[in-house]
Ligand code: FES
């Protein structure tokens with residue numbers, strides 16, 4: 001039995017240890033906010049935080065997660081109460097089709113927590129593992145930049 | 153503040169930002185089987201048999217083939233030539249042959265490893281050249297899906313007399329849409345026999361129409377529901393007809409709901425791509441660079457079945473001259489069949505292909521004449537009163553000159569080119585630098601009489617509480633359609649944006665507003681919504697005795713208007729603007745009601761050792777008539793520009809024996825945040841009198857100019873003329889080596 005915390009809630013996982021984290025999230029626990037775009041670590045749509053670090057949930061086997069703290073997009077805020085990063089995305093148009101957005105938000109959240117560089121180059125590096133085909137990255141970068149620079 | 157012109161926050165934003173928006177794979181479908189597709193590995197052959205490995209639990213599976221289709225085995229589109237499942241013969245690699253459903257997803261995928269198709273190969277036709285020369289006839293009598301010609305004046309005579317004639321051949325490759333959400337569909341039958349299909353798609357009514365003949369069902373027994381869609385770019389225009397048919401066929405056979413979600417590899421191997429094209433130009437000019445004649449030959453590779461190839465070709469030929477006026481034009485365009493997966497809709501729809509050629513040809517002409525390429529464009533660009541190749545007279549909203557001058561100014565054209573020339577002369581510098589520019593036009597809406605045939609309808613519903621809902625089959629796939637239509641409705645009604653909602657596209661609930669394609673949603677569907685809103689406004693005023701002002705009065709008027717009914721609907725149907733005519737046999741007349749115009753300037757450097765290209769600055773000016781939501785418009789322009797930059801510099805589909813060899817995002821590379829600079833966007837607004845609030849098209853045009861601007865910048869930087877995309881470092885190196893060899897010979 002693998003015990004872990006997911007978005008602050010304790011979970012026990014009894015399935016096969018080589019099962020992927022993304023499948024446990026989406027299929028066992030109904031956390032469908034985490035998306036699968038490639039299944040091989042290239043697109044970043046499945047980015048979640050594991051012990052605060054960004055990781056591709058499509059590459060992580062459950063067997064590695066005993067005692068881990070997993071956070072997904074569902075932990076950030078709700079449609080009625082967006083968090084600061086999400087609010088910036090809403091204002092700046094950082095989400096278009098939205099399929100890359102959960103992963104982008106989690107990568108940006110990790111960057112924010114790590115007190116990473118706030119300039120364009122720094123933000124681009126932090127998001128370089130996340131593909132977006134809609135935005136040309138312009139409004140995503142502006143969103144993250146606004147959230148990092150915002151007061152409060 | 154009036155809603156139109158405001159960067160209102162998107163309606164779909166909050167749900168998407170919280171992981172609450174449900175894409176097709178996020179919808180729980182109780183009791184569903186997961187469906188997978190057994191595909192041909194061979195590009196061409198006869199199916200001799202199917203072997204099922206007995207060690208696999210086939211008893212737990214449902215298997216369907218062509219014989220299970222109750223109606224016609226054809227994916228309805230322009231022609232009915234493409235079977236839903238191959239019956240006896242396969243005509244391209246990854247053609248679907250069998251469907252397998254299993255309750256467990258992983259087991260369903262494993263089924264594919266346990267079934268083998270025995271296919272007796274037939275020599276395939278894999279290139280456009282082999283197809284045209286009829287190496288073997290694989291489609292119709294002559295392998296040609298469609299031929300179109302356009303004639304204006306006498307190009308041959310004018311070329312014979314022209315003081316300068318410049319020729320060029322340009323090639324553009326396949327491109328993968330690479331939406332980040334793969335294709336997916338669910339299907340089930342209701343107790344009353346109604347077939348319901350829900351999925352990731354652009355055009356609910358296309359799927360609705362395609363399913364009827366396959367299942368021999370009347371229209372009212374088919375329902376198509378749009379799920380939140382993670383990008384389309386044309387890739388979800390026609391392919392969902394196929395995938396929806398597959399999911400439904402398995403559901404019919406299994407008597408259970410079915411979900412089919414492609415993985416990335418299958419999506420890239422099997423679904424449509426941008427049509428590759430070869431475009432030849434012969435151009436006659438005066439010595440000072442005025443156009444006298446354009447002779448253009450276009451060849452596009454349609455793949456194994458017709459899909460949308462004739463209309464892609466149509467848009468391609470109608471943009472082939474570029475936004476320039478020329479007295480004598482002759483264009484021949486053909487789309488041909490090959491034994492490769494069918495190509496289809498992709499943002500721009502044939503125009504990026506022919507515009508790449510048209511624009512690169514100006515670079516060539518400029519170097520032959522020793523003139524500045526911007527000056528040549530200036531001299532020949534269309535203006536109000538210009539006559540296009542089809543004889544269409546441009547009457548209004550012609551901003552070619554304006555977008556060009558904006559790009560020239562903002563890119564610092566003359567000074568930057570001079571500075572780069574100095575930099576490039578210095579052998580100590582690690583790179584060569586260049587600045588290139590392109591100018592394009594893009595017709596908004598369906599080509600020619602398309603909108604007339606579509607007879608689109610859209611409108612609004614109002615309920616007793618005064619809640620207003622937009623009713624349209626136009627889908628939100630990231631481009632901002634829902635917010636844009638709500639803004640138009642709110643503005644026309646004089647109510648706040650926040651009080652208008654948008655109905656989910658569902659053929660049981662919304663009228664057919666036509667497909668969500670061709671940069672038509674804002675201009676055409678938005679126009680219908682605006683007309684419906686003005687009807688509603690009149691009706692409210694009539695019901696209330698005077699025009700309601702303020703929310704309480706609006707609600708009272710709505711209650712009166714609805715009377716005993718829970719809601720009332722106001723729909724408008726498309727009417728062609730007065731004075732437009734198009735002869736779609738001879739290609740004469742008003743091909744599009746209006747055109748957008750765009751210019752793009754790309755500044756880049758090429759590493760002198762590795763030939764890697766680094767983009768320094770990308771600036772683009774685009775005329776959209778009126779930006780209903782400037783933020784949304786800017787997002788479309790930035791996104792389309794980067795998609796175009798990817799096509800120009802990174803994206804390459806590698807084929808072997810008609811099968812894609814790099815069907816993964818690891819080896820089909822699309823731009824990341826590190827690959828592109830901040831895209832600088834200037835929105836130009838030259839209003840179109842027949843568009844709502846002056847709006848023209850937005851979505852596709854950004855895809856057109858980056859390709860030629862990049863190639864022009866590489867030419868400016870290195871002196872190497874690369875008429876073929878993508879411009880990979882190895883291509884530049886080859887060209888440099890050839891150039892060096894040529895010099896050595898001299
Ligand atoms: S789905 Fe995990 S990186 Fe693409």
Ligand code: FES
Pocket residue numbers: 094095096097098099100101131132133134135332382383630
């Ligand atoms: S918003 Fe569509 S992929 Fe990023």
